[in-house]
Amino acid sequence: MATYSQDPGAPDAEYLRFWHERHLCTLTTLRPDGTPHVVPVGVTYDPGARLARVITNKASAKAGHVTAAGPQGAPVAVCQVDGRRWATLEGRAHVSADPGRVAEAERRYAERYGRVPAPNPSRVVIEIALSRALGRG
Numbered sequence: 542m543a544t545y546s547q548d549p550g551a552p553d554a555e556y557l558r559f560w561h562e563r564h565l566c567t568l569t570t571l572r573p574d575g576t577p578h579v580v581p582v583g584v585t586y587d588p589g590a591r592l593a594r595v596i597t598n599k600a601s602a603k604a605g606h607v608t609a610a611g612p613q614g615a616p617v618a619v620c621q622v623d624g625r626r627w628a629t630l631e632g633r634a635h636v637s638a639d640p641g642r643v644a645e646a647e648r649r650y651a652e653r654y655g656r657v658p659a660p661n662p663s664r665v666v667i668e669i670a671l672s673r674a675l676g677r678g
Contacts, residue, residue, distance in 0.1 A: 549630065549671035550591045552678075559628055559678035560586040563654055564621040568595055568667070570606035570634070571615065578606060584619045585649035586630060593619050593630045593669040594646040596658060599638065607634045607667055617669055628676030632669045642666050 566584040614633030646666035
């Protein structure tokens with residue numbers, strides 16, 4: 542059986558290059574009844590900090606699911622795919638409205654996706670503390 546494990550803090554060069562390309566991703570959170578909620582998102586990956594970031598509106602379902610998990614954080618996964626290349630990052634997510642954290646997430650989003658997000662006073666960042674990385678870049 543093939544192994545597609547990566548170190549989330551030090552992935553191989555191909556895997557990291559794949560995360561720098563512009564790709565639409567998905568974020569999977571869990572609803573209160575335990576069923577998965579999968580939505581399209583933009584994701585940035587910061588292996589040095591072992592973080593993935595997703596910007597969103599504080600009133601979004603995804604932010605609500607993460608917040609509802611409480612202080613231990615919500616188990617989540619983000620994924621991207623392009624043909625035979627794929628990558629998944631897993632970890633515990635927390636929502637932050639801290640202006641510095643939101644600004645850093647917006648900066649990274651603009652860098653990866655080539656556009657500055659429109660101003661949004663209700664914006665928050667979902668920060669995912671990474672515990673696992675899988676895939677093939």
